[in-house]
Amino acid sequence: MSKDLVTNDLAALVVLAAGQGTRMRSATPKVLHSVLGLPLIDHVLSAAAPTNPNSTLVVVGHQREQVEAHVTSKYSHAQAVVQDQQNGTGHAVSVALENLPDTTVGSVLVVAGDTPLLTTTDIAELISSSTGAAAAVLTAHLGNADGYGRIVRSANGDVEKIVEHRDASDAELAITEVNSGVYCFDLALLRSALSQLGTNNSQGEMYLTDVIEILRRDGQAIHAHVTSAENILGVNDRKQLAQVGKILRHRILDKWMLAGVTIQDPESTWIESTVCIDEDVTLLPNVRLTGETSVQSGAVIGPDCSLENTRVLENATVIKSTTNGAVIGENATVGPYAYLRPGTVLGTGAKAGGFVEIKNAQLGDGAKVPHLSYVGDAVIGEGSNIGAATIFVNYDGITKHQTIVGKHVRIGSDTMLVAPVTIGDGAYTAAGSVITEDVPAGAMGVGRARQRNILDWVLRRRPGSDSAKAAVAD
Ligand code: UD1
Numbered sequence: 001m002s003k004d005l006v007t008n009d010l011a012a013l014v015v016l017a018a019g020q021g022t023r024m025r026s027a028t029p030k031v032l033h034s035v036l037g038l039p040l041i042d043h044v045l046s047a048a049a050p051t052n053p054n055s056t057l058v059v060v061g062h063q064r065e066q067v068e069a070h071v072t073s074k075y076s077h078a079q080a081v082v083q084d085q086q087n088g089t090g091h092a093v094s095v096a097l098e099n100l101p102d103t104t105v106g107s108v109l110v111v112a113g114d115t116p117l118l119t120t121t122d123i124a125e126l127i128s129s130s131t132g133a134a135a136a137v138l139t140a141h142l143g144n145a146d147g148y149g150r151i152v153r154s155a156n157g158d159v160e161k162i163v164e165h166r167d168a169s170d171a172e173l174a175i176t177e178v179n180s181g182v183y184c185f186d187l188a189l190l191r192s193a194l195s196q197l198g199t200n201n202s203q204g205e206m207y208l209t210d211v212i213e214i215l216r217r218d219g220q221a222i223h224a225h226v227t228s229a230e231n232i233l234g235v236n237d238r239k240q241l242a243q244v245g246k247i248l249r250h251r252i253l254d255k256w257m258l259a260g261v262t263i264q265d266p267e268s269t270w271i272e273s274t275v276c277i278d279e280d281v282t283l284l285p286n287v288r289l290t291g292e293t294s295v296q297s298g299a300v301i302g303p304d305c306s307l308e309n310t311r312v313l314e315n316a317t318v319i320k321s322t323t324n325g326a327v328i329g330e331n332a333t334v335g336p337y338a339y340l341r342p343g344t345v346l347g348t349g350a351k352a353g354g355f356v357e358i359k360n361a362q363l364g365d366g367a368k369v370p371h372l373s374y375v376g377d378a379v380i381g382e383g384s385n386i387g388a389a390t391i392f393v394n395y396d397g398i399t400k401h402q403t404i405v406g407k408h409v410r411i412g413s414d415t416m417l418v419a420p421v422t423i424g425d426g427a428y429t430a431a432g433s434v435i436t437e438d439v440p441a442g443a444m445g446v447g448r449a450r451q452r453n454i455l456d457w458v459l460r461r462r463p464g465s466d467s468a469k470a471a472v473a474d
Pocket residue numbers: 016017018019020059061083085086087088089090091092112113114147148149150162164178179180181206207208209234
């Protein structure tokens with residue numbers, strides 16, 4: 001994809017997103033449904049971003065508060081334009097253009113908010129094919145063209161008009177070349193054609209597609225750029241959402257494999273569009289990397305991992321684990337069956353082992369929590385070891401409290417560290433202790449009842465039992 005596409009005369013990008021999206025059957029506006037971690041409209045905006053338009057106008061209508069809030073908070077350069085009544089795509093574009101000064105000249109790129117597979121290359125090629133024409137339209141040949149507008153060409157191949165499916169004759173329905181809904185227009189000519197649009201069609205709407213015929217009648221040239229059927233797929237229902245998701249998923253996997261990432265089983269691997277992966281990372285089967293996750297070189301993830309907003313540093317390994325908002329240090333090891341929650345930071349060579357849950361806690365370099373523990377709201381110094389089944393008792397039912405464990409500490413198995421509490425550098429705790437008071441550096445903290453043995457208890461209280469027999473046998 002050409003990422004450095006800059007056109008000096010792209011006056012505006014118009015994104016159509018005011019429609020109802022009825023077939024999604026959803027309380028969420030269609031263009032805010034996500035594929036591979038990004039709402040549909042974000043895919044479109046990012047494909048078009050390298051065109052560097054002077055203004056970006058997003059036409060909103062149905063559920064406009066949600067769409068507007070999303071778009072304007074995430075894209076500071078975008079402006080939401082309200083189309084109160086959805087009187088058709090031609091009406092939507094003319095409402096958008098009212099926000100450009102009359103003196104503006106140049107080209108206008110129009111895209112629909114529900115075509116997330118559109119590529120920057122498609123857009124760049126469409127824009128260059130518009131040279132010398134009043135309009136260029138992006139088209140594709142579809143096996144099943146149902147629902148799409150058909151591209152009607154003259155005998156010599158010139159684009160004559162676009163006929164909507166519902167308004168098409170039998171001969172026109174046989175045409176396989178369809179309108180993608182993406183166009184590049186000359187602004188002045190588009191304005192003049194829009195002012196002539198009628199509503200004489202099966203839906204009684206102002207069709208943007210009719211602009212093509214109007215321009216032709218005025219003797220203007222119309223160009224078409226043909227792309228692959230896949231790239232123009234629109235999302236109208238949740239089946240199409242999944243279909244588009246599958247295509248996008250494989251595009252992303254192919255990109256990372258070509259960039260040097262080993263993906264053992266692409267069929268079971270999900271990588272969202274927002275993820276970053278270095279060369280020589282290995283992803284084993286059944287791995288999901290989502291949100292702002294990044295993975296550095298040499299790391300091995302999987303099998304069976306789900307990493308959300310997680311940073312994995314060089315040569316770390318993560319096995320059968322779930323993480324969210326964690327940083328996994330260089331050479332650190334995680335899992336199997338670890339659960340790392342937001343605020344977890346593992347230092348270099350640190351370990352979060354089997355059945356370990358960690359939240360809002362930092363483990364220093366080489367610190368280890370190997371087995372069956374909960375660590376919440378803690379700082380653990382370098383080289384310390386947390387014995388099996390230790391619990392950081394961070395919650396008193398009202399507030400969360402912090403535990404500080406110094407360097408090279410040895411916490412005995414099954415210790416309860418009742419926060420707030422501090423264990424000094426080099427200190428130990430005895431297995432099974434409930435530690436409610438600070439343990440000074442170098443001390444052994446013992447917080448448990450002293451053991452006593454009641455001799456011959458079994459012989460007296462369980463006479464004749466297998467245990468009693470075992471106890472007296474030599
Ligand atoms: C449109 C095209 C059709 C093309 C198809 C490609 C028209 C008349 N038809 O049909 O030729 O093959 O896209 O997917 O343009 N919208 C508004 N305001 C409105 C109406 C629609 O903003 O008043 C937005 C919708 O939210 C959507 C886009 O415009 O993002 C396209 O509208 P939609 O109703 O989906 O058009 P199609 O019937 O798919």
